[in-house]
Amino acid sequence: MKSITLRVNDRDVTAAVEPRTQLADFLREQLLLTGTHIGCEHGVCGACTLEIDGAPARSCITYAVACDKATVRTIESFDDDPVMTTLREAFSAEHGLQCGYCTPGMLITARDIVMRLPNADEPRVRKELSGNLCRCTGYNGIVKAIMRVLAARGARSRDGA
Amino acid sequence: MKPVAFDYEKPADLASAIAFLRRANGEAKVIAGGQSLGPMLNLRLAQPRLLVDVRGIAALNAVEASPDSTTIGAAVTHAAIEDGRIAGPIGGLLSHVAADIAYRAVRNRGTIGGSLAHADPAADWLTTLLLLDASVLIEGSGGRRTLPAAQLVTGPFQTNLAADEILVAVRIPNLSRAARWGYYKFCRKPGEFAEAIGAVLHDPERGVVRAAIGAIGGAPHIVVSAENLLNGGRTEAALHIVEEAGLAEDAYERQVHFVALQRAVRRLSEWRLK
Numbered sequence: 001m002k003s004i005t006l007r008v009n010d011r012d013v014t015a016a017v018e019p020r021t022q023l024a025d026f027l028r029e030q031l032l033l034t035g036t037h038i039g040c041e042h043g044v045c046g047a048c049t050l051e052i053d054g055a056p057a058r059s060c061i062t063y064a065v066a067c068d069k070a071t072v073r074t075i076e077s078f079d080d081d082p083v084m085t086t087l088r089e090a091f092s093a094e095h096g097l098q099c100g101y102c103t104p105g106m107l108i109t110a111r112d113i114v115m116r117l118p119n120a121d122e123p124r125v126r127k128e129l130s131g132n133l134c135r136c137t138g139y140n141g142i143v144k145a146i147m148r149v150l151a152a153r154g155a156r157s158r159d160g161a
Numbered sequence: 162m163k164p165v166a167f168d169y170e171k172p173a174d175l176a177s178a179i180a181f182l183r184r185a186n187g188e189a190k191v192i193a194g195g196q197s198l199g200p201m202l203n204l205r206l207a208q209p210r211l212l213v214d215v216r217g218i219a220a221l222n223a224v225e226a227s228p229d230s231t232t233i234g235a236a237v238t239h240a241a242i243e244d245g246r247i248a249g250p251i252g253g254l255l256s257h258v259a260a261d262i263a264y265r266a267v268r269n270r271g272t273i274g275g276s277l278a279h280a281d282p283a284a285d286w287l288t289t290l291l292l293l294d295a296s297v298l299i300e301g302s303g304g305r306r307t308l309p310a311a312q313l314v315t316g317p318f319q320t321n322l323a324a325d326e327i328l329v330a331v332r333i334p335n336l337s338r339a340a341r342w343g344y345y346k347f348c349r350k351p352g353e354f355a356e357a358i359g360a361v362l363h364d365p366e367r368g369v370v371r372a373a374i375g376a377i378g379g380a381p382h383i384v385v386s387a388e389n390l391l392n393g394g395r396t397e398a399a400l401h402i403v404e405e406a407g408l409a410e411d412a413y414e415r416q417v418h419f420v421a422l423q424r425a426v427r428r429l430s431e432w433r434l435k
Contacts, residue, residue, distance in 0.1 A: 020166050041163075049266050062199065066192075132264075
C-alpha cells in the first residue's frame with residue numbers, strides 16, 4: 001500500500017491505496033463518489049472521464065497512486081459551476097441523455113469543449129466528442145446541447161456582457 | 162480488467178529512476194502518462210512487478226530549441242504539443258499531428274516519449290519522428306547514448322532500449338521557413354490508431370525530400386530521396402514506395418497506404434502559408 005494525499009472536490013484526502021487501483025475505483029469504492037462511471041476500462045469509451053489538475057483525463061487508465069498531490073474534480077463537484085449548470089439544462093432540453101451511463105463523462109468533455117474551444121462548429125464538436133461513446137447512440141441530442149451552450153455564450157460575449 | 166499487483170515508485174531524478182530499473186532486473190516498466198501502458202496493464206497484457214513513474218523528472222519535461230534542432234523531453238504531453246509548446250515551423254507540424262492522436266482526455270496525459278518507447282506501429286509519433294529524421298537521447302546504468310529514432314524501433318512494440326535505460330528526449334532537426342509537409346492518417350473513427358499513415362516533407366533550403374509510410378506492422382518505411390513524389394509520375398512513385406514498404410501482396414493494405422501517401426502529397430502540393 002502507498003499513502004497518497006490529494007484534493008478531491010475541494011476536500012483534502014489522505015488514503016492508503018494499492019498501486020494497481022484505478023483512480024475510478026478509488027473514487028467510487030474508497031470515497032463513495034459513484035458519479036464517475038466505469039465502462040471499457042481501457043481508455044476508449046470515455047465514461048470515466050473526470051478532471052485532473054484542471055484537464056479532462058481517463059480515470060480507468062490513471063492509477064490513484066499516480067495522483068498524489070493532484071487536484072481531482074468529479075462530476076459531483078460541478079453542481080454550482082455556472083458552465084455545467086447551463087450544460088445540464090441544455091442536455092435536458094435537447095434530450096442529450098437516455099440511460100445516463102455516459103453522461104458524467106460527456107458533461108466533463110462538453111465543459112472542456114465549451115471552455116477551450118468557444119468558436120467550435122458542429123464538425124469540431126463531433127470530433128472532440130469522439131472519445132466519449134454513448135451506446136444509446138444519443139449523439140445528435142448531445143451535440144445539439146453543446147452547440148446550444150456555445151451559441152448562448154457566443155451571443156453573450158458579442159453583447160459585451 | 163484489473164491489473165496484476167505491482168509496486169510503484171516515483172523518483173524525482175533520472176539517476177534514482179535508473180537505479181530502480183536496474184534493481185528490478187527487467188521486471189519493471191517505465192510509466193509516464195500511462196495512456197498505452199494503462200490499457201495493457203488493465204488487460205493484463207503487461208504484468209510488471211514494478212512501475213517507475215518518470216513524470217516528475219525535470220529533464221523529461223524540458224523543451225530546448227537550438228539553431229539546428231529542437232529537443233523535446235520525453236514526458237511532454239501530446240496536448241502541450243497540440244497547444245503550441247514547440248516553437249517554429251517544426252511546432253506547426255507537430256501540433257497538427259498531436260491534435261489527431263486519440264482524444265483530448267488521453268492527450269492531456271499521454272507523452273511523446275512514452276508513445277515512441279511503446280513502439281506501436283500504428284502510432285502517429287513513430288512515423289512522424291522518423292519522417293523528421295529525429296534522434297533519441299537515452300540514459301541508463303551504462304551512461305548516455307544518442308541514437309537515430311529509426312534505429313530505436315526494432316519491430317512491433319519492440320525497441321532496443323535496455324531494461325535499465327530511459328528514453329529522455331527526442332531531438333528533431335529544425336525545419337526552415339520554406340518547409341512544406343503533408344500528413345495523412347487514415348482511420349475509421351477519429352482518434353483511433355491509424356490503419357495507414359502517409360507523410361511527406363519537402364524542405365528546399367535544407368535539400369530534404371522525405372516520405373514515410375506508417376502503420377505497416379513494424380517500423381514505418383522511410384524514403385530519404387522522395388523527389389519523384391513531387392515531380393511528374395507521382396502515382397507511379399507512390400505505388401513504388403508502397404510496394405517497397407512490403408505491402409504489394411495484400412490488396413487492401415496496398416490500396417489504403419497508397420491512398421494515404423497520395424493524399425499526403427496532395428496536402429503538400431496544396432500548401433498555403435498558415
